[in-house]
Amino acid sequence: MTMNVKSVWVESNPWFALSVQEGSPTLLTYTNKHSGISHSIYAPVFELDGEACTAILSNLQETGRRILPNRVSEYELTGEFGPKGKWRLHLLLRVPDDNPVLRFKYRLSASGESVMTKALGKDAISYAGVQFPIRTADGEAEVREVRFSEFVEPVHSYCLQEQPLDERHFAAGLDVAGPMIASWGGEGEDAQLLAYEHGSQMPDSFLRFRLAADGLAEIQAAKGNYLTGQPIGRDRYYDTIWFQYAAVSGGEKELTSAYRAFVLHHMALYPESRQPYIFYNTWNNQERDKHFRGKSYLASITEERMLAEIEKAHRIGVDVFVIDTGWYTATGDWEVNPDRFPRGLTPIKERLDSYGMKLGLWFGPNSAALSSRMLQRNQNNLMHWQGVKPDPHPVWETELSEKMCLVSPYADDFADTLIRLARDLGVTYFKWDAVQQYGCDHYGHGHGDSGHTSEERRDHYAFRLGIELTRIVEKMQEACPEAIVDFDITEGGRYVGLGFLSVGKYFLINNGPYYQNYNVPIDEAVDNWNIFFHPGPARSWICRTTYDHDKWIPSILFLTHYFPDDPADFQQISAGSLMLGHNGIWGDLLSVSEEGTDRLGRILGTYKKIRNEITAGSMTRYGKVGGSLEVYEKICGETGKGVIVLFAAVPGKQRYLSASSQLVRKVWHTAEAAVSFTEDGSVIVDVEFDKPGAAIVFFGVDS
Structure with missing residues (x-):
């Protein structure tokens, strides 16, 4: 049967021209304007009503367009596929004004009633496929799997890993995690990349790239992407995550440079998370109170202490002052503790405003205290695991809290609470802590019902978690565009990848490795497991190891803190380290000498004159x-x-x-x-x- 193939041109920017195909398994054709080379992006394949159905479109129409706040043009196209146009594919395209990286995603619906199925008992979606040049033993083409979510134990952090792929990997039909495959160096070939915006930790992946002998790499669902029997219809949709594609003339340097610029300027709708602010966080002083001074973690979280620290922070050039855990009465309602702050946070905010500084606060998104109104409203949204609700737990010396499911209506309640705090307290920086990727397998929330197995509900929760975190931030930023959300990934088992970077940034390292990472036993009576907790160069070695990310993702999106402690050589190591992009200072400012405060202020004040250029520069x-x-x-x-x-x-x-x-x-x-x-x-x-x-x-x- 001959297909009636027709191209509908959608957009052209200085880097590429894009067309969408009707009547063809090639859905998108991306043409590099500089080389003239065209690249095919193959249509998605969904298992619907028990059969694999390729989205070969007909009756394609443009159904929407708009200009987004980040100078990106968004286009929506809708087409039909399947017998008698049974299903509809809504294709969302985001084209930057001056960058080669295309973002795209799908929304699947149906003209009548239909269901998504798993005939072989596992997810069955192929989202997109692209042909890569296969590297041979004597060839020049280089193909790599690029990972951002591999937790490396010696530094106790997520680090960049690039794994070469050659003809053997493709011929064997292996699958690899990504979330990116990139290539460059082939004669007469563009450098190109294909990526997906999600987060998972090696080797536990929710999506994979399936390789084929002809060089095809397909992004496929691995687990948890949808539920067995998930209905779709005229008003019942299945939304995919975002995908990325780019092709450039040149090699590795040209591709990575263009991708860094995309992440910095075009990936997020609002620019605040990309600004090279200097962040100060109180937590290291709280740790020292606990482990050095025999006090509680929260002893120093008082109005008097915070006002004194703000004075020092201003002198050294801090832009965002973050009060870590302890500022609140209890989790859930997130109200200011009147014993620690008798006048609320008003004096804190006024002092910060007088210096042009921003206010940041710590949050535990999964927690709601037993006495909180939040918990009373969300009794049906508590986490369960294997049929059991976890016992209430203390949250940093505050009231016992229940664990809340973020893939439930609680997520919107939490978002609304943060919007209220932004408006009432003037907080614009939100640090989110202690959110593990797995956590709930209960039914009736938003990740499965009683007809699905506990395992399927568990995996769908884990898949949906990052999508919900992103949606919460999107809702916040629609109300408060200046909001910055920093997601703590200082431990393994968290949602790490490209997904969250479309709305926020990562809090990369706390204190680095524990003694346990190096098989060093510690006395049971010792409650501080941190090796690199004390001042000195060693902490900065651990932190700087993670700067490899900057090749692809600007390091400003991986907040990491350095000590401000005297003497001068320590301070210079810390200042030189942080200004490469981690941009964080870690507690205990009142212990810094007057001379040391002035010294840091001079160095960081000079840095701030050209910090935008430093942020833009590849490392x-x-x-x-x-x-x-x-x-x-x-x-x-x-x-x-x-x-x-x-x-x-x-x-x-x-x-x-x-x-x-x-x-x-x-x-x-x-x-x-x-x-x-x-x-x-x-x-x-x-x-x-x-x-x-x-x-x-x-x-x-x-x-």
Whole structure:
């Protein structure tokens, strides 16, 4: 049978032209305007009413278009497929004004009643497929699986991993987790990527890439994506997650650079989470109170202490002041504790406003205290596991709390509470903590009913969790566009990937590894398991290890905190580390000397003059973390402004030639460094350390 194939051109930006196909298993054709090469994105395949159905569309119409706040054009197209147009596919396309990365997703509906099925007892959706050049032993093409969600035990954090894929992997029909496959280097080939926006931890994946011998990589559902017998109809939809595709002329550098720019400028509707603010969090001082000073975790969370810390924070250049756990009376209602803050947070907010600083607060999204009105309203939305409701648990020395299911109507109640707090208290930064990907297998919430197995409800909860977290933030940001939500991923088993980055950022590292990570036993009487809890360079080694993410995702989206403690060499290591993008300072400001406060203020004040350029610049690293020499360059290619930070673990003299050229000749540097320019605009940095330390060289500011 001959198909009646017809292209409907949808959009063209400076990077690519896009068409949608009728009558073809190729749904989208993406043409790189610079190379003229066209790439096919194959149509999704759903199992409906017991049969695999490819979305080969007819009667395609444009049903909507709008310009989003981030300069992205959104298009909705609707077409029919199946016998007599039984099913409808609503295709949502987001095309940035000046970037090659396309975002797309689907909404599935039906003209009558239909159900999604699992004939083989497992998820059966192929969302999209793209052909990649297969690397052979003597070929130039490079294909890689790119992972962002692999928890690496030595640093107790999620780290970037790239795994090469060659003809053997494709020929074997393997599947890999992703969430991205990227390629570059083939003769006459574009560099390209295909990715999905979800989060899962290796090796526990909810979506996978299935590889085929001809180079095809298909994003397929692995588990939990939908429920057996899930109905679809005229007004009953199945919404997919977002997917991404891009093709560029050039190689690895061109592709990663374009993708970083997409994440920074075009992925999120609102820009606040992308701003290179300096964040201060009170928690490290609370830990020191507990473990060093024999006090409670919450002893220092008082109006008097917070006002004193704000003064110091202002002097060192903090933009967002975050009060960690303890500011509230009880979880759930999230009301200010009147014993700790007799005048509420009004004096705190007024002092912050006077300095142009923002207020941030800690939240446990899964918790509602026994006495809370939130719990009373949501008695039907408590978490259960294997038919049992967990016992109430204490939340950081506050009232016992129940665990709430976030894939239930409770999610909207929680969102409404945060919107109220934004309006009533003026809080704009929300730190979300202690949300594990698995947690509920109860029926009647929003992830399955009594007709589904406990395992299916469990997996669907885990799949839906990140989607619900994202939806909560979207609802918040519609009401409060300046809201920043930071999702704590400091432990394993959390929702980590590309999904949440469309609305927020990640809180990457708390204190790093525990003794247990290194099989070091500790006395049962000791309640502080942290190895890198004390001041000194070692903590920064652990934190800087995770800067590999910056290759694809700007490091500003992985908040990590460094100690502000004296002496000068410690402070310079911390300041040089954080300004590469982690941008966090970790507690105990009142222990910092006056001289140390001024020193940090000078360095960070200089950083803030060119922090936007530093954020925009892709990272180049030379040397090993904790070695000598360990160097980072973050230079904006358009302006030549940025920073080079050099770390040494041993004293001595060393020389470094920059990888970047055409650097601006306005230079500010710390005393350990001497800078000279070469003919091509690169620099030679000579450093001399009398002890382990860091040297900082800014380009674009005066000495």
